[in-house]
Structure formats: C-alpha cells, structure tokens
Amino acid sequence: MAETLKGLGVSSGRAAGRVCRMAGPPELPAPSPVTDAGAELNRAMEALRATVSELAARAEKAPDADAKAILEAQSLIADDPSLHESVETSVRSGKSAAHAIDEACAHHRRALLAAGGYFAERAADLDDIRNRAVAAALGLPVPGVPDPGHPFVLVAGDLSPADTVNLDPGSVLALVTEKGGPTSHTAILARARGLPAVVACRGAGDIGEGTWVSVDGLRGEVEVGIGEEAAAEIQRRADDDRRRTRTVRGPGRTSDGHPVKLLLNIGSAADLAPRDRAPSAEGVDAEGVGLFRTEFLFLDRREEPGYEEQVAAYAAVFRAAPGGHVVVRTLDAGTDKPLPFLGLAEETNPALGVRGLRVSRVRSEVLDTQLDAIAEAARATGAEPWVMAPMVTTVGEAADFAGRARARGIARVGAMVEVPAAALRAGRLLKELDFLSIGTNDLSQYTFASDRQHGELADLLDPWQAALLQLIADCAAAGKAAGKPVGVCGEAAADPLLATVLVGLGVTSLSMSAPGIPAVRESLAAHSLERCRDNARLALAADDPAEARKAIVPGR
Incomplete structure (x- = not known):
C-alpha cells in the first residue's frame, strides 16, 4: 500500500520513478595515537586546500550565475582562516588529520545552528566541506550523485551545492531531502533547473533503494510504493504537461x-x-x-x-x-x-x-x-x-x-x-x-x-x-x-x-x-x-x- 510523506515543496512540478539514494558521508576510523603532529597537520591542511580547489573548479564550470556564486562562497568557507586555526588546534591536541577536520567543522557547525536563520542554512555547506576534506585526508573517494544508468528520483539527507550544481535533468527526475528549507541551496538550484523538489521531508531516510515514488513539488508530497505502472503514468502526464x-x-x-x-x-x-x-x-x-x-x-x-x-x-x-x-x-x-x-x-x-x-x-x-x-x-x-x-x-x-x-x-x-x-x-x-x-x-x-x-x-x-x-x-x-x-x-x-x-x-x-x-x-x-x-x-x-x-x- 502506498504511503504519503509530507515535506516542504520548494520547486513545483510532478515526477515519478525509482529512488536512488546518495551515499553517506565518509566514516572516521577509530582514533589512534598521533606520533607526528607536524605530518598530521600537513595532511589536514592539504585536504582543506584540495577541497578549496575542487569547489573553486566546480564554480568555474557552473552552468549559471546562482550556482557559481554559491560554490565560490562555499570555497571561501573552506579557506576561512578561523576554520584552519580550529583544525590546527585540534591536531596539536593529539587528533589525527581526519578527526581534527571533523572536530573543527562540528564546532563551527554548532555555532551556525545556534545563530539560526540564514546562518543555520549554511550548516549544510560546512557538512559538505567536512565530508570532502575528511575523504581527502583518508584517501577515500568523495560521495557524489549516483549514476544508475536510468532516470531516477534522488533521495538524500541533504544536498550540497557541489552535488546539486551539475545535476542532469535528463537523469534526475526530482529531489527529496530530509533536511533543508525554502531558501536552502537545494531549493534555489532545483528551481533553477526546473526539478520538482521536496525538502524537510520526514521519513525520506526510510525510503528504500529502488522504491517507486511520485514527487509533487507544489504540494510537498512524496507518495511511496506506488508501483511501476502508476509511476510510468504519472511521469508520462508530467512530460506531456511540460511539452x-x-x-x-x-x-x-x-x-x-x-x-x-x-x-x-x-x-x-x-x-x-x-x-x-x-x-x-x-x-x-x-x-x-x-x-x-x-x-x-x-x-x-x-x-x-x-x-x-x-x-x-x-x-x-x-x-x-x-x-x-x-x-x-x-x-x-x-x-x-x-x-x-x-x-x-x-x-x-x-x-x-x-x-x-x-x-x-x-x-x-x-x-x-x-x-x-x-x-x-x-x-x-x-x-x-x-x-x-x-x-x-x-x-x-x-x-x-x-x-x-x-x-x-x-x-x-x-x-x-x-x-x-x-x-x-x-x-x-x-x-x-x-x-x-x-x-x-x-x-x-x-x-x-x-x-x-x-x-x-x-x-x-x-x-x-x-x-x-x-x-x-x-x-x-x-x-x-x-x-x-x-x-x-x-x-x-x-x-x-x-x-x-x-x-x-x-x-x-x-x-x-x-x-x-x-x-x-x-x-x-x-x-x-x-x-x-x-x-x-x-x-x-x-x-x-x-x-x-x-x-x-x-x-x-
């Protein structure tokens, strides 16, 4: 039986298809003693520099001005001296590069959330910086948008500007996130690309990979478990409406x-x-x-x-x-x-x-x-x-x-x-x-x-x-x-x-x-x-x- 989840519709339109989920953030290894603080600090700073460079490069390739400005701003956050100082302090206290980056980002994230409003919306940017820098410090690939080889509805806890900026509307039918708001970067970039989107959707994290869903970005509704035939009919009508x-x-x-x-x-x-x-x-x-x-x-x-x-x-x-x-x-x-x-x-x-x-x-x-x-x-x-x-x-x-x-x-x-x-x-x-x-x-x-x-x-x-x-x-x-x-x-x-x-x-x-x-x-x-x-x-x-x-x- 189909179940309807409610969220906040931030980009109008309807779509239906199979769910593909974003991979989770890189997991930290168990803490271990640091024998060379200088080497760990170099590793942490190099990871942050790599993150800054990657975000700046993505900004240069962004398809529109909004995306470019957002990614440039995110690159500046990753390059902020106060964040680097927090990472250095954490390394000097005995943390490894990856753990120091995680601790510093968590500290700054709490400050943003405590400020509320626009500041709280920028916490997602810091989460993305954390994930990219931690992955770089550990030598792991950065989680990104999946490519299953067929059109899909993308479901995630949240989406960073770097994830959203190059989404292909030919493959991604709609966006559903557990977090976010009407002025989040997910909302801004989804509207710019004409993708139906529902954010702050409670229960989105429980939608299984490959589940057939429909997304109504106007009403903020996600219908889960609708079946392949129903999904095909909804998508056909949506395509006809757009044409x-x-x-x-x-x-x-x-x-x-x-x-x-x-x-x-x-x-x-x-x-x-x-x-x-x-x-x-x-x-x-x-x-x-x-x-x-x-x-x-x-x-x-x-x-x-x-x-x-x-x-x-x-x-x-x-x-x-x-x-x-x-x-x-x-x-x-x-x-x-x-x-x-x-x-x-x-x-x-x-x-x-x-x-x-x-x-x-x-x-x-x-x-x-x-x-x-x-x-x-x-x-x-x-x-x-x-x-x-x-x-x-x-x-x-x-x-x-x-x-x-x-x-x-x-x-x-x-x-x-x-x-x-x-x-x-x-x-x-x-x-x-x-x-x-x-x-x-x-x-x-x-x-x-x-x-x-x-x-x-x-x-x-x-x-x-x-x-x-x-x-x-x-x-x-x-x-x-x-x-x-x-x-x-x-x-x-x-x-x-x-x-x-x-x-x-x-x-x-x-x-x-x-x-x-x-x-x-x-x-x-x-x-x-x-x-x-x-x-x-x-x-x-x-x-x-x-x-x-x-x-x-x-x-x-």
Whole structure:
C-alpha cells in the first residue's frame, strides 16, 4: 500500500520513478595515537586546500550565475582562516588529520545552528566541506550523485551545492531531502533547473533503494510504493504537461484578456543567457525581470565591489533583459546574511536585526555607491530601471529611500513588502513610492513567527495560508486605490493554481525562476478574471491551506 510523506515543496512540478539514494558521508576510523603532529597537520591542511580547489573548479564550470556564486562562497568557507586555526588546534591536541577536520567543522557547525536563520542554512555547506576534506585526508573517494544508468528520483539527507550544481535533468527526475528549507541551496538550484523538489521531508531516510515514488513539488508530497505502472503514468502526464506549457507563448493574461506581467527572478546577466542544463530565460518568453538580486555580486566578498564593477554588472543586466524591463533590488544582506566587508556586529537574533535597507543606518555609503552605480548603468544603456529596497518597514524609511534614489535620477522607486508592518501601511507607503513587490518567503516568516529553516513548521510557511493571502490582498487593494502596480516576487508566484488566486486578489505581476513561467502562463490563460476573483474569495475563506486548495476550481 502506498504511503504519503509530507515535506516542504520548494520547486513545483510532478515526477515519478525509482529512488536512488546518495551515499553517506565518509566514516572516521577509530582514533589512534598521533606520533607526528607536524605530518598530521600537513595532511589536514592539504585536504582543506584540495577541497578549496575542487569547489573553486566546480564554480568555474557552473552552468549559471546562482550556482557559481554559491560554490565560490562555499570555497571561501573552506579557506576561512578561523576554520584552519580550529583544525590546527585540534591536531596539536593529539587528533589525527581526519578527526581534527571533523572536530573543527562540528564546532563551527554548532555555532551556525545556534545563530539560526540564514546562518543555520549554511550548516549544510560546512557538512559538505567536512565530508570532502575528511575523504581527502583518508584517501577515500568523495560521495557524489549516483549514476544508475536510468532516470531516477534522488533521495538524500541533504544536498550540497557541489552535488546539486551539475545535476542532469535528463537523469534526475526530482529531489527529496530530509533536511533543508525554502531558501536552502537545494531549493534555489532545483528551481533553477526546473526539478520538482521536496525538502524537510520526514521519513525520506526510510525510503528504500529502488522504491517507486511520485514527487509533487507544489504540494510537498512524496507518495511511496506506488508501483511501476502508476509511476510510468504519472511521469508520462508530467512530460506531456511540460511539452504543452512550453508551446504557450506571449504576454501573461487571463482567458478574457486581463494582463498579468510574467517576470524573472535573476542573480546576474548570466541568468538571462541560454543554458545547457535548464530552460533559458529567452526560451520562456518572459516580459522582463521582476527581481534582480544584486547581492550575488557582493556575496562573501572580503572587499566591497567597486563603483565601476557594479556599473558594469548592472549595465549587463539592463542590456540583456527581455523587453528592457528590470526591477533592481538593492543589497539584501546584513547580520542574517553576513558579508565580511560590512563589518557588522553579531546579533542574538539576526532575522530581526540589521538587514536589508537597515544596513544603511550603519553603512550608508554602501547604498549610496550602489544607487550611483545603478543610475550610471541606466544612463549608459538608456534603460529605465525600477529600483526597490528590501526590508522597508515604515513610511519614513520609504520616503528616505525614495528621496535618495530620485536624487540620482532614478524615476521608478519601490519597496519590498516582507514584514506585516509594511503590508498594513501599504497605502501610506505608496504615497511615497511608485510600486510594491511582495516577498512571500519573508512575509510568511514574519507573519507566522516561523523560521524558514524549521522543517517542523513547514505548514505555517505554506503560501496558501489565509493570513498571508489577506496581507497580499491589502497591498493589492492599496495599489489599486493609488493606481500603482503591486507584484509578487516570492516563489509563491510559481504555483500555477495559486497564481490565479494572487491575480484575483489584485496582484498585477508575478516574478519567478525561469522554469516556472510556462505553467503559470498556461494556468492564467485557462481562467477568466472573474474566476480568479472567485478563487481568491474561496482561498481567503478557508481555515487552512489544504482546505483552500480543495476549494479552488480549476478552469474557466
């Protein structure tokens, strides 16, 4: 009898096939006396250097900008002097190279988990560094993605960026992990490759090798033990759906012609170029860029990228963007996403601290340089970018940001709505701003007081939660009253059925990873505006996400 496991759906789509499991981490041998501490230290440092080199080499071969930035950051972690000092201390205390690396990584991992939030999500990076370096110290092969010679569903405790970055969608049908969250690297890279993915899936570790399963990356469900015939039928329908949606072209609109802009979430100009391993931005016929995450230019840099470097990076995006429409988000970093050059103090609760626009309170020159560079890139390319700030909370913050941007000739200025305070005052914010863009991931986290990394609370982060939809509705109503656009740029926008609800609430644009656009375009084309409004009313009236999904009637 089939069993359904629940997790957090982080990349929509369905797939079915046989399970292949990732091999476990290298096992440590029993401790033994160390007779030559110098030799052990050399062995440990060489293993770390080999890990740094391997990750850097994988970054150079990465198929897209997100993957490249993630692997480069991971290489920097492996090369961090504080980690090397911890390894040396452990060796000097009598540990072998492999045991010293394991002990040092465990120490730093505990610190990351204790910090919570974004820091906790980086613990998986340290686990991967540990496994690679320990394997190198022991002379063992590093565990990697299996190659059974047939398409398969990959199941693992967690996946590192180095494991995920070169996954072939022709072989890997879907991803299922026991750990992870909606902003984990597994989630980011799965969406970039169009692979259905479920993370934080309790019980995934008990799925046997070769078991037939189906994966629903939208609902976060894994059905175990379905049988070969059922799996083949599910996969056939999924393949048919993908082929059909790729034939639907043109601007986003409902069946009765109501326009809804379908836009891309990107990290750099490289995301707008054709890619070998995922549908290209050009291939999905997007109407522009709804979220340009500029932090990938800053990620884990020891020095701030200079003015000229920033101008070149922004100009490259402005030239490559479909339709020339680009919404730029200024640096979204801080104590929850630490950048070494910012020099920010550690905080007890980084998610509630200095992050996003708040960084300008202590390092105003970082935002000023970025705004100067965006304005110059716009002049050089003739583009008219829209620019928005993350983590805007008050009307005063909105007015200050708008003034600084407009003083530099930036005409369209907006804000991310990521905290309930901004949603509740959306009408007043729009007296200072030209548009709003709703980040559903953070808005869910702050509305439900639920850490995005906490697998046990995944149901609270479900974007079908009525309280979240009500805040989105309030923002959309404020936009309609002001005659100004309100979009959604969180990954909730990539849910084809939820997209009809968001449009019914009054959202004017939906921005997502490239693979999500075809299915959303097709879904909107199958619903009239009035049906979208009916769906919105039904979803708002539901007491839980499951009830909301069941209440929605697909089609005209």
